[in-house]
Amino acid sequence: MTERVVPGRAEGLITADAADALWVGLTVGGAVPTVSGAFTRSPARARTGYVLLGSRVVATARVGGGRWGVAEREVRRAAAELNAVVMDRRDLVRVGPFRGVPVPVPEPERDEETPLRWRWRVAGELGEPGGPGRGARHEDGRPCHLAGIDWRRLLVEHTPDGTRRTWWLPRAVVRLLDAAEHAETRWLRAARISETGTAVAEPPSRPRRAGDADGRGEATSPEGPAASPRPYGRELEGQLYSVLSRKPGISQKVAEWVCAVCGGAPAAVLDHCHEHGYVRAPVCQSCNTRERPDHLYSNDVRVANRYTRLFHTDADDWLRHWHRCTGCRARTTLPLPHLAAWTAFIACRSLRPTHRAPRGRQPCGVLRVSWTGSQNAPRSCLFTVTVDFCPAGEHRVLARVPYREAAERFRGWLSETAPAVAAASGPDRLDGLPAQPRPVVVDPGGEGLGLF
Incomplete structure (x- = not known):
């Protein structure tokens, strides 16, 4: 394949x-x-300043004659990153529709200027024939x-059930698109800041032209002044979700x-523990759905394929998280x-x-586990x-396994599978967050048993 470099322009820019x-x-x-048309088909538009x-x-940058171009090395860099993605087509995440959430109606005339919002676009395009989905198509029908x-x-x-449809995408792609949304949000935030003169990134509405500023015709860098997300350092550990989730600005902090x-x-x-109410940690949408139990009923779980990773491949990470x-x-x-599910x-x-x-x-078959009684009365x-x-x-x-027997088996398995996690567990341990002995909650079953 031959790449067409625009003659007379800065080296490395292609149309x-x-x-x-x-x-x-x-x-x-x-x-x-x-797909072809990554730069020229909706929702991407080179003239918005980025794709x-x-x-x-x-x-993107103007290359003359009303045409737009992009740095070839950036395209190659993005392709290399995408080619490095490993995807398991069987590891799926539901992307809609969800009960009680209406299918959005995209606006065709503004489609090219609308941020990615990929779940919104998927829901709009997959609407009923003749319905809202019409607005999520390119002008040539694609x-x-x-x-x-x-x-x-x-x-x-x-x-x-033969009537209600649900849509699923591989988890690797969901993570990829979530990361794209986040990258675009950072870009747009940097662009808004640049309009006040406090940043160097050009806003998407006024992309830098070839030859501007330093005369080299380089496209603007996607790395704006917004700080990159930092690693989580257990700052929220030991706090109750019911209290923390009500604090103003917590979503921006996450x-x-x-x-x-x-x-x-x-x-x-x-993410938080629904059983005890404590915050675990901030997580991405993909990891949040991976650990979500697949309930058939309120006391019934189908053991899906994702448990292979939760209890095998990535067991150490997930046990530490839980x-x-x-x-x-x-x-x-x-x-x-x-x-x-572990049992x-x-x-x-x-x-x-x-x-x-x-x-x-x-x-053989599909594993399912149900329970009677409550963990509060083991x-x-x-x-x-x-x-x-x-x-x-x-x-x-x-099998029929009593809760207490299952808990004892788990403790033994934990010490072999994740010794560091097991060593930090137990009612006689102190973690520093909170830096006090853990409280003892009386068993509501009436036997006076300490739960933790």
Whole structure:
């Protein structure tokens, strides 16, 4: 492929059309599919001063003759970052629609100037035929791309009851698009500051022209004066979510951190333990959905594939995160739904039937675990582990495990899997946050048992 460098202009600038072709050519072998028209198709417009390529903001500049261009090296840099993304197409995140949330109506005439807001765009485009989705298409009828990504090739649609649709995207792509939104927000914030003369970045509405300022014709840098998210340092540990979430400005404060689990994406929400009420840490949207239990009913959890990472590949990170809750750490346990899932997935692994497969034997059916009673009265709480859709029986019961037995098994497994997390747990431990012995809460079951 030949890249067209605009003659007579600064070295390294190519036109938007050439950048479109270069982007597709560089990313053709990547895990994330891309589209042509990343610079010239809605919602990207070179004349707005920047475009999004994957999670990177790439600035544009005038190259003469009414044409717009971009630095070739920035396109290559964005393509290299996208090609480095590893994607598991089976690890999905639901992106809509959600109950009670209306499908937005995009404004076609302003579409080219609207920030990414990718969930809003997906919901708008996937609306009913003839409905709001019409506003999310390019003028030639083609669907909009998202940051140069052909998201429709990755979209998975579920219709469990034959009528209601749900839409899902691979987790890696969700993280990528969340990072793109964050990068664009930082860019726009820097642009607003620059209008007051306190920053050096050019605003998107008035992009720098080739040859301006220093005479080299360089496109503006996407790195504005806004500070990068900082690593989380346990600043919120030991605080109650019900109190902290009501403080003004807490959402802006959360956005100042990097996700405390993956350490790569900017934090978007404040994760907390629903069982004890303590704040865990700021996390990104992707990690927040990964640890969310897949409830069938209020006392029933389906053990989805994501638990493979929660309890195997990334177990150390997730166990440390869960034990940021003062209550879980003091009791050396997990919230009830997670402990139930761990019991089915780990403690009862040897009981799960297998069946023949082309590459050996594979676990059969789908794991499900339900419980009766409450963790607040441990003697009455019982887990029932079942395999659904097993050829040997539609609902085959594998085991019934008392809560206390499950908790003891978890403590033993924790000490082997994550010794550092286990060493910091227990009612006799002090963490400094808070720097006091943990309180003892009387068991509401009436037996006077200390929960933690």
